[in-house]
Amino acid sequence: MRRLALADVQADLLKKIAADLGEGHEVLTLVVDVTDEADVQKMVDDTIAKFGRLDYAVNCAGIAGQSDSMSAFSLEMYEKVIAVNQRGVFLSMRAQLAALAKQDLVDG
Numbered sequence: 765m766r767r768l769a770l771a772d773v774q775a776d777l778l779k780k781i782a783a784d785l786g787e788g789h790e791v792l793t794l795v796v797d798v799t800d801e802a803d804v805q806k807m808v809d810d811t812i813a814k815f816g817r818l819d820y821a822v823n824c825a826g827i828a829g830q831s832d833s834m835s836a837f838s839l840e841m842y843e844k845v846i847a848v849n850q851r852g853v854f855l856s857m858r859a860q861l862a863a864l865a866k867q868d869l870v871d872g
Contacts, residue, residue, distance in 0.1 A: 766788060766789045766790070767789075767790045767791075767792075767814075767815050768785070768789060768790070768791050768792070769791075769792040769793075769794060769807070769810070769811040769814070769815070770782065770791060770792070770793050770794070771793075771794040771795075771796040771798075771807050771825075772795065772796065772825075773795060773796065773797055774795075775793075775795045778793035778794075778795065779793065781793075790815075792810065792811060792814045792815070794806075794807050794810055794811070798823075798825045798848060798851075798852030798853075798855060798856055799847040799848055799851050799852050799855070800855075801855055804852075804855040804856050804859050805859050807856075807859070808859040808860055808862075808863050812863060817867055818860060818863045818864060818867070821856065821857070821860040823852070823853045823856045823857060823860075825848055825849075825852045825853070825856075826848060826849045826852075827844065827845055827848045827849065828845070829841045829842070829844075829845050
Protein backbone atom coordinates (compact mmCIF):
# COMPACT_ATOMS: atom_id res chain seq x y z
CA MET A 765 0.00 0.00 0.00
CA ARG A 766 1.23 3.46 -0.85
CA ARG A 767 0.67 6.14 1.77
CA LEU A 768 0.52 9.73 0.62
CA ALA A 769 -0.13 13.06 2.25
CA LEU A 770 -1.34 15.60 -0.30
CA ALA A 771 -1.55 19.29 0.56
CA ASP A 772 -3.04 22.21 -1.34
CA VAL A 773 -5.19 25.26 -0.73
CA GLN A 774 -7.93 23.77 -2.93
CA ALA A 775 -9.95 21.19 -0.97
CA ASP A 776 -12.01 20.08 -3.99
CA LEU A 777 -8.89 19.44 -6.06
CA LEU A 778 -7.40 17.37 -3.24
CA LYS A 779 -10.54 15.22 -3.05
CA LYS A 780 -10.47 14.65 -6.81
CA ILE A 781 -6.80 13.66 -6.85
CA ALA A 782 -7.29 11.31 -3.90
CA ALA A 783 -10.25 9.68 -5.67
CA ASP A 784 -8.32 9.41 -8.94
CA LEU A 785 -5.50 7.52 -7.21
CA GLY A 786 -7.84 4.60 -6.65
CA GLU A 787 -7.30 1.51 -4.57
CA GLY A 788 -3.95 0.64 -3.09
CA HIS A 789 -3.35 4.11 -1.72
CA GLU A 790 -3.93 5.45 1.75
CA VAL A 791 -4.27 9.19 1.24
CA LEU A 792 -4.31 12.03 3.75
CA THR A 793 -5.54 15.28 2.23
CA LEU A 794 -4.59 18.51 3.95
CA VAL A 795 -5.77 22.01 3.10
CA VAL A 796 -2.65 24.09 3.70
CA ASP A 797 -1.56 27.65 3.07
CA VAL A 798 2.20 27.18 2.59
CA THR A 799 2.81 30.84 3.39
CA ASP A 800 1.52 30.29 6.93
CA GLU A 801 4.11 28.84 9.33
CA ALA A 802 1.52 27.26 11.65
CA ASP A 803 -0.32 25.68 8.71
CA VAL A 804 2.91 24.16 7.39
CA GLN A 805 3.89 22.78 10.80
CA LYS A 806 0.40 21.31 11.20
CA MET A 807 0.76 19.65 7.79
CA VAL A 808 3.95 17.90 8.89
CA ASP A 809 2.55 17.04 12.32
CA ASP A 810 -0.69 15.65 10.85
CA THR A 811 1.25 13.56 8.33
CA ILE A 812 3.39 12.03 11.06
CA ALA A 813 0.35 11.48 13.29
CA LYS A 814 -1.41 9.62 10.47
CA PHE A 815 1.48 7.59 9.06
CA GLY A 816 3.94 7.45 11.97
CA ARG A 817 6.78 9.09 10.08
CA LEU A 818 7.82 11.24 7.15
CA ASP A 819 9.92 9.57 4.47
CA TYR A 820 9.80 11.91 1.47
CA ALA A 821 8.64 15.41 0.63
CA VAL A 822 8.02 17.13 -2.66
CA ASN A 823 7.52 20.87 -2.34
CA CYS A 824 5.99 22.01 -5.59
CA ALA A 825 3.54 24.73 -4.57
CA GLY A 826 3.86 27.67 -6.88
CA ILE A 827 1.98 30.43 -8.65
CA ALA A 828 2.85 32.60 -11.61
CA GLY A 829 0.76 35.68 -10.98
CA GLN A 830 -2.06 37.27 -12.90
CA SER A 831 -0.46 39.50 -15.53
CA ASP A 832 1.09 39.17 -18.97
CA SER A 833 3.32 42.22 -18.64
CA MET A 834 5.69 43.36 -15.92
CA SER A 835 4.37 46.92 -16.10
CA ALA A 836 0.90 45.67 -15.15
CA PHE A 837 2.13 43.33 -12.41
CA SER A 838 1.02 44.76 -9.07
CA LEU A 839 3.22 44.87 -6.01
CA GLU A 840 0.58 42.86 -4.13
CA MET A 841 0.72 40.10 -6.75
CA TYR A 842 4.52 40.12 -6.68
CA GLU A 843 4.50 39.73 -2.90
CA LYS A 844 1.98 36.87 -3.13
CA VAL A 845 4.12 35.06 -5.72
CA ILE A 846 7.23 35.45 -3.56
CA ALA A 847 5.34 34.31 -0.46
CA VAL A 848 4.08 31.11 -2.11
CA ASN A 849 7.09 30.27 -4.28
CA GLN A 850 9.89 31.10 -1.86
CA ARG A 851 8.54 31.41 1.67
CA GLY A 852 6.31 28.37 1.18
CA VAL A 853 9.19 26.17 0.08
CA PHE A 854 11.40 27.45 2.90
CA LEU A 855 8.76 26.89 5.60
CA SER A 856 7.93 23.43 4.26
CA MET A 857 11.53 22.30 4.00
CA ARG A 858 12.38 23.63 7.44
CA ALA A 859 9.49 21.78 9.11
CA GLN A 860 10.11 18.60 7.12
CA LEU A 861 13.86 18.54 7.77
CA ALA A 862 13.26 19.05 11.50
CA ALA A 863 10.91 16.06 11.47
CA LEU A 864 13.38 13.95 9.52
CA ALA A 865 16.18 14.87 11.92
CA LYS A 866 14.11 13.48 14.77
CA GLN A 867 13.89 10.24 12.81
CA ASP A 868 17.69 10.13 12.50
CA LEU A 869 17.52 10.37 8.71
CA VAL A 870 19.38 13.62 8.23
CA ASP A 871 22.14 15.48 10.00
CA GLY A 872 20.33 18.21 12.01
